[in-house]
Amino acid sequence: MKFVHNFLTWLETAFDREYSNESCCYKPLKLLDLSQNVFENILRQMDFISVFDLSLLSEEMRLKIKQINFQFDCLEINNFGSKNWIKFRNSSEEVPAMTFNFDTNYYDWGWKIKIGEKKVEMRGRRYPTNEYCFQTKDFESDLKNLLDYFSSLFHFQSGFAVIELDSKSQKLRELIAHPIFNNRLVLQLSGVLYSYTGLDSLIQGNFENLEGFVADFEFGNHFDYKEILKFKHCSFNYAKSFTRRDLLTLEFQNLKIRNHRLTGGDVNSFIKSWLAGNHKNLEHLGISKNFGLEDIEDVSHGLETVKWDETKRDGHFLIDSIRTTNAIDCRQGLDVQRADGTIGTMVFKNDHFLFLVWKNPFVGRIDE
Amino acid sequence: MSSTEQGTSSAAPAEPTTAPESAAAPEVPESxxxxxxxxxxxxxxxxxxxxxxxxxxxxxxxxxxxxxxxxxxxxxxxxxxxxxxxxxxxxxxxxxxxxxxxxxxxxxxxxxxxxxxxxxxxxxxxxxxxxxxxxxxxxxxxxxxxxxxxxxxxxPTDAEDEAAEKEAKKRAGKEAAGETAAAAGDAK
The missing domain is CATH 3.30.710.10 (Potassium Channel Kv1.1; Chain A)
Structure with a gap:
């Protein structure tokens, strides 16, 4: 451990030396004396980790940073398993804009920084990847303080949080309505479901503020999908008990299903049901081909399909999910049309099938 | 630097560029x-x-x-x-x-x-x-x-900011008191 520490210290020193030669020549500048537009110009060209460093320095600095209005697409929180993290994500960038890693490992070195009202033990930061590393005995107990701090400085369009099914992550459940999520939180529950007595037993919080729900656990046979599907986005990662009847009778807006037992015939019946005027809220259905849907050729059986006509709809369908934005290429898709003129497109991908409904054929956009 | 004149400004007119014969419109001299x-x-x-x-x-x-x-x-x-x-x-x-x-x-x-x-x-x-x-x-x-x-x-740290603010207030208070005293003196 000591060797690693010494090596890191040596690296830091070597890195600093490279820059100290340059910075020694500068005439000192009071950054806070610069006008706001110059201040913003400088900060927008800095590594974001240094912007975060700056925020730790003074109240006045925080006020000036807040005025810049840094925006992120999504705040992601992982509170599942032994490694916890918080990420500021922008879909336009390949690397996350900022990551805060937390673990319970003990290190005999590090230093404390004050974030909000609390002091947090920090173990270091990695500049190239914009990562902060913290040591914390109880990630959850620091969480509210961290979210308050982040939301006092930066703006997030939405949130995505992974939490445990069991009693852990209770504090995060209590923070579902935190303003940082902008009323657009998608919650993923991971673990093993032993018993189910309703949505409240799963979330134990103010789920009225949730935008979406990802069930990353195996359902029991008595699971109430209707209760879950009222959310705008739903994703079932283990849906073996999700039946043809569920698919045909339940209302949903955006649904992704993996590890299921649905057949091509089931999906065909669903599309026929949609053509008959049912499933009025539907925007997007995504069904994986892993462990199901092997007879995919049956999906379009007996349907009047046409190839893409660029005068009827866009070639790409923009799926604006909470975490990423994808433009789905629908130029090879097969279209069906309902009596009211609404177009639905079947897209056959290598590992999944998509049925997309064009609410506006020339603004190819839905939320996943 | 050719375009900089030190001290006095002996403004030499801009050198006209020789336009090729084929050019239709004459170039406007640069101001x-x-x-x-x-x-x-x-x-x-x-x-x-x-x-x-x-x-x-x-x-x-x-x-x-x-x-x-x-x-x-x-x-x-x-x-x-x-x-x-x-x-x-x-x-x-x-x-x-x-x-x-x-x-x-x-x-x-x-x-x-x-x-x-x-x-x-x-x-x-x-x-x-x-x-x-x-x-x-x-x-x-x-x-x-x-x-x-x-x-x-x-x-500056928050503590330094606070101290500077206190100092500024103190100074402003003193100046105000001085002005009041001066005004009172004038009135007498």
Whole structure:
């Protein structure tokens, strides 16, 4: 451990030396004396980790940073398993804009920084990847303080949080309505479901503020999908008990299903049901081909399909999910049309099938 | 620098470019303006180069000066050091009529002047040069710890801010008391 520490210290020193030669020549500048537009110009060209460093320095600095209005697409929180993290994500960038890693490992070195009202033990930061590393005995107990701090400085369009099914992550459940999520939180529950007595037993919080729900656990046979599907986005990662009847009778807006037992015939019946005027809220259905849907050729059986006509709809369908934005290429898709003129497109991908409904054929956009 | 005249401004008319015979319209001779900084050294700059500065461009666009009038009325920038203004003029001349590249290798090399340059460029509203300069400033703290950043950019702690605020209030209170006493003295 000591060797690693010494090596890191040596690296830091070597890195600093490279820059100290340059910075020694500068005439000192009071950054806070610069006008706001110059201040913003400088900060927008800095590594974001240094912007975060700056925020730790003074109240006045925080006020000036807040005025810049840094925006992120999504705040992601992982509170599942032994490694916890918080990420500021922008879909336009390949690397996350900022990551805060937390673990319970003990290190005999590090230093404390004050974030909000609390002091947090920090173990270091990695500049190239914009990562902060913290040591914390109880990630959850620091969480509210961290979210308050982040939301006092930066703006997030939405949130995505992974939490445990069991009693852990209770504090995060209590923070579902935190303003940082902008009323657009998608919650993923991971673990093993032993018993189910309703949505409240799963979330134990103010789920009225949730935008979406990802069930990353195996359902029991008595699971109430209707209760879950009222959310705008739903994703079932283990849906073996999700039946043809569920698919045909339940209302949903955006649904992704993996590890299921649905057949091509089931999906065909669903599309026929949609053509008959049912499933009025539907925007997007995504069904994986892993462990199901092997007879995919049956999906379009007996349907009047046409190839893409660029005068009827866009070639790409923009799926604006909470975490990423994808433009789905629908130029090879097969279209069906309902009596009211609404177009639905079947897209056959290598590992999944998509049925997309064009609410506006020339603004190819839905939320996943 | 060829376009800079030290001390007196002997405004030589712009050298007319020899137009090729095939050219249909004769070229309009380039107009020049004159600026000076704190040191009163006058710099002759073409209108094309000055287009980089939104401030100066706005000032000259409706003037319609003749060469003599321009020479007789140099724009004074008393808040900008002469050597800084020289750097700005050089940059404007180098980038006259050209699209500015994403990475500018012609940035002034004197780093000790960087902050004065930032202030001048911001005042003169030269957008591209300001962005380049701000990038240089941002690079100063790359890889530095928060405390090192505090030192480089002279960022006071909350305690120092509070102390300074108290001191300012105290001073203002004293000044107000002094003024009241003086006014009372006058009344007597």
């Amino acid at each position: 020049f303006y004159y600026v000076h900084g704190k040191d009163k050294v006058v710099h002759k700059v073409s209108a094309g180069a000055l287009q980089h500065s939104a401030l100066i461009h706005g000032m000259i666009s409706n003037l319609g000066y003749t060469e003599e009038q321009a020479k007789a009325n140099p724009f004074p920038f008393e808040n900008i050091d002469g050597d800084i203004l020289q750097m700005v003029v050089d940059w404007c001349n180098q980038h006259k009529g050209k699209p500015t590249p994403p990475e500018d290798t012609n940035l002034p090399k004197q780093k000790e002047k960087l902050f004065d340059l930032v202030l001048a460029v911001n005042y003169l509203e030269i957008k591209e040069l300001l962005t380049y300069c701000c990038k240089q400033v941002a690079m100063m703290v790359k890889g530095k710890s928060p405390e090192e950043i505090r030192e480089i950019w002279m960022i």
